[in-house]
Every structure is written in C-alpha cells, then in structure tokens.
Amino acid sequence: MKYELIHRTSYLYEGMVTVSHHMARLAPRPLPNQRCPWHELSIQPVPVGRGVHADAYGNVTTYFEMEGSHGELEVVAHSFVEVFPTVHPKAEGTPAWERVRAACGSSVLNGYSEAGAFRFASPMVPTAKEFADYARQDFPAGRPILGAVIALMGRIHREFKFDTVATDVATPVSEVLRKKAGVCQDFAHLMLACLRSLGLPARYVSGYLETKPPAGQTRLTGADASHAWVSVFCGEEAGWIDADPTNDMLPNERHITIAWGRDFSDVSPLRGVTLGAGGQKLKVAVDVIPVEGI
Structure with a gap:
C-alpha cells in the first residue's frame, strides 16, 4: 500500500x-x-x-x-x-515464552541482549504484580510466545472499552486497568506493562492506521489520528512482531510506523x-x- x-x-x-x-x-x-x-x-x-x-x-x-x-x-x-505485506510466523513455531524471558535476562552477551533492554519499567510503564497477574492466564507454562501475545492482545480488545474521555495522556496504567477503558495509547501501555511484568521485552510503537469512511461517505480532511501499538521480541528467528490491542490484529499494510521507544514519552x-x-x-x-x- x-x-x-x-x-x-x-x-x-x-x-x-x-x-x-x-x-x-x-x-x-x-x-x-x-x-x-x-x-x-x-x-x-x-x-x-x-x-x-x-x-x-x-x-x-x-x-x-x-x-x-x-x-x-x-x-x-x-x-x-x-x-509492504508482512509474513508473520506461525504462532506454534515460536519458542516458549519462558525461553525468551530466560535468554533476554541472561548475563551472557548473546543475540537476545539488545532486545532485553526493553524488559524494564519506563517513565510511563511500570512493572508490578497486578499486571503480571492480569496477563498470567494467557501465558501458561510452555506456551509459544506469539500464541500468548495474540491471546493477551485479544483479551485486552474484548475486555476494555475504547473511550476517548476516560483517560488523558497522563493517566496511570494502573487506573486504565481498573477502569477497563481508554484509547490506543492506554491499551499499548497496558500491554507493555503486562509483558514486561512477566520479564518479556516489548516496545511502544507510534504511527498511523489507515481508516476508511462509511460506505457512501467521503473522507473528512484531518479526521485521521496518530495510532499506537506494541512490538514484542519473539526470539532470534521470529524477531520483533507487532501487535495492536486496540484492533486485535497483527499490523500489516495499513499500519504505518513512525517511531518506537520504551513508551509514549520517547516518541x-x-x-x-x-x-x-x-x-x-x-x-x-x-x-x-x-x-x-x-
């Protein structure tokens, strides 16, 4: 596209x-x-x-x-x-999430070390037991990491309401979890908090998403908006894979990447x-x- x-x-x-x-x-x-x-x-x-x-x-x-x-x-x-189109790996072909966590947390310099820098809390994304507990049901022992990421992404999409007045740019992630409402920035920060609280590397991605007007209506000038999603390190072979919890999808041709970092404050x-x-x-x-x- x-x-x-x-x-x-x-x-x-x-x-x-x-x-x-x-x-x-x-x-x-x-x-x-x-x-x-x-x-x-x-x-x-x-x-x-x-x-x-x-x-x-x-x-x-x-x-x-x-x-x-x-x-x-x-x-x-x-x-x-x-x-261009992205060919995503099959979820079952990615390593177990505990294996990725262990490799990224190793004190030995390896192919996972650079990704491991994104395991930690950041200014807008804390790590805490409450986030690990929320994510835990999607991360049973031995589950392939991409399958677990897709499950968590889908649950956030189902259980949280998109509400433009429920939060603002400074709303803490813990409040987003309590309210079960927010916007794309909130859902990205929440998913990051869940993943990092389990010890997994994940980064915040900012960009745009192509939106289409309803059938029979013209596109309104200036009506699109910035968008946010996450990217999760799924092992050396699979690499970084993007996940959009707002829309419950693995981004493809309609997602345009501008920048990434630890959270919104970096981008x-x-x-x-x-x-x-x-x-x-x-x-x-x-x-x-x-x-x-x-």
Missing part, C-alpha cells in the same frame, strides 16, 4: 513567545517492510536553527529553535510512504519548551490518504 501522509500541528499561544526549542518525530522509519521516498517538515515561523539526527532508538528526529516574538506555531509533516510527535507563552491551544489534524503511485 502507498500513502500520502499529512500531519498538521498548530499552537496558538495566550501570550507572545520569545524563545522556544522543539523536538519532532514525524518522519516514517525506514524498515524492511516500509520505505519513505519523500518527507518534508514545514515550520512557521521559520526556525533560526534546525538539525536532523537519529535518537537512541533510531527514530528520525528533527530539532528546531525559534527566536523572536511569535504568537503561533505551525508544523506540517508531509510524507509519501509505501508499506511524542512534537514536544518543546517555550519562554513567555503562558497557556496555549493545541490543534492536530492528520490525513492518511491511499495513493496509486509515488
């Missing part, structure tokens, strides 16, 4: 800003199943300084800074991306600090548009 992506972020400040520094992670990652032949980041007002680098997790990151009085900021990421699309702003109003509009060619 080929897509045109437009992600528009606008800030309207209550007061005039004199200096601001920002970090954007809005460029699609180059991956074996994904390529991005063209990406442009348009910023108004024009920054006085700007640079692009890869962060600690390999995400394309743009730093920019503004000087001079301004009351608004607009950042528009415009990309073309192609996503926020745009964040920064300002001097003199006071309050601010934020508006985000996203378009994921299927195209015939690039």
